[in-house]
Amino acid sequence: MLYSTVPAHEKRAAFRARLATGELLRLPGAFNPLSARLIERKGFEGVYISGAVLSADLGLPDIGLTTLTEVAGRSAQIARMTDLPALVDADTGFGEPMNVARTVQTLEDAGVAGLHIEDQVNPKRCGHLDGKQVVDENTALKRIRAAADARRDANLLIMARTDVRAIDGLEAAIDRAKALVDAGADAIFPEALADLSEFEAVRRAIDVPILANMTEFGKSELFTTDQLRDVGVNIVIWPVSLLRLAMGAAERGLDQLLAEGTLEPKLGEMQHRADLYDLIDYEGYNTFDTSVYNFDIAR
Known part of the structure; x- marks a missing residue:
């Protein structure tokens, strides 16, 4: 009845523990709190809260128009409705490093188990659209350092998303991913990889969990969970799928x-x-x- 009885810090610890096993965790995107409960009932390992879905739910394009208040509010509504850990899209952190720090603490208060910060220029755009721009490496690293320093619960997962692959190629994306890990990222979200061999290359290059984004109609093929597991992916998300179906x-x-x-x-x-x-x-x-x-x- 009402909300989950599992405290947020326990969800975070459990999420970390499952990631440490090396298994593939499946996180469908919850487009509202009720769908998060359905995801849990069906036996998935977590829920994903997509910035693109939140934007679309408001009738807006995914170009950085949503606010921290809107993202945190919906994150709290979803996270409290399920015993599963919730991973949320925090876009570019809603500003400069100090804003990123505030974003992390606000989303931590919302009860999420993890969040990802990307290296796009603000305002960002959907990761599977053409015309993206990324910030220089120094700016990207400052965002992740600020995020890691700001968290109060050490188990809050700070994931770094990099969009460099679509702009400067795979090797540049791998170099950026390595630097982001050194800056404090607990996991890496390499956006818009082309094929399984690219996921394998990222897996070989870094020793933290990596995420695969299986969004429909995008740059990446829609690989199966078995294919992703075989190349060492640790988290797979289907961010907009349930909204599209609905x-x-x-x-x-x-x-x-x-x-x-x-x-x-x-x-x-x-x-x-x-x-x-x-x-x-x-x-x-x-x-x-x-x-x-x-x-x-x-x-």
Whole structure:
């Protein structure tokens, strides 16, 4: 009932421990708190909070228009709804190194288990669009040093994302990744790699966990979890997938309404009311206070 009973510091410690095993952790993107609960119920190892999804949810493009307040608010809503660790996209840290430090502490207070800071020029753009620009190495390293120094819980995962691959090539991206690790990054997110051999090259070059972004319609192929596991990837995210599935279903439902004036043919595609109530745990609320929640869930 209500929120997760697992404290944030325990989620962070558990996340670190699982990463240390070397296994591949699967983090689908939660587009709202309820979807985070569904991700947990289906047996995944964590949830991802995508900046692109948060922007799209607000009807905005992913070009750095969202604020720290908006990201932290949605992160708190999602993180508190699941026992799983949450990894959040913190874009460029919302400013200069001092802003990055504040971002880290604000997101730490929101209950996330980790966050990633990227090396794009601010305002950033989607990592799988052309025309990206990255900051110089010194600026990128200052962001990561500020992030690592600002955290209060040593288990809060500070991940560095680098977008250098699409601009200067793989070797430059590997050099940037090495420098980011030396600056204090606990993990590396090499964005928009072209193929499995590039993931293998990054894996050989650094000794911290690496993340693969399996976003649809992007620069990278959509590799399977087995393929990614075999080349040594430690975390895989599907950042926008659930939102895309949901919006696709919503569009088809609206077309059905326009065409026939009824959604009866779509009932088999919908989450049943009983399943929704079970996911929300209506029964737990009923048990907590039967004087208020005193209904039966129809099957």
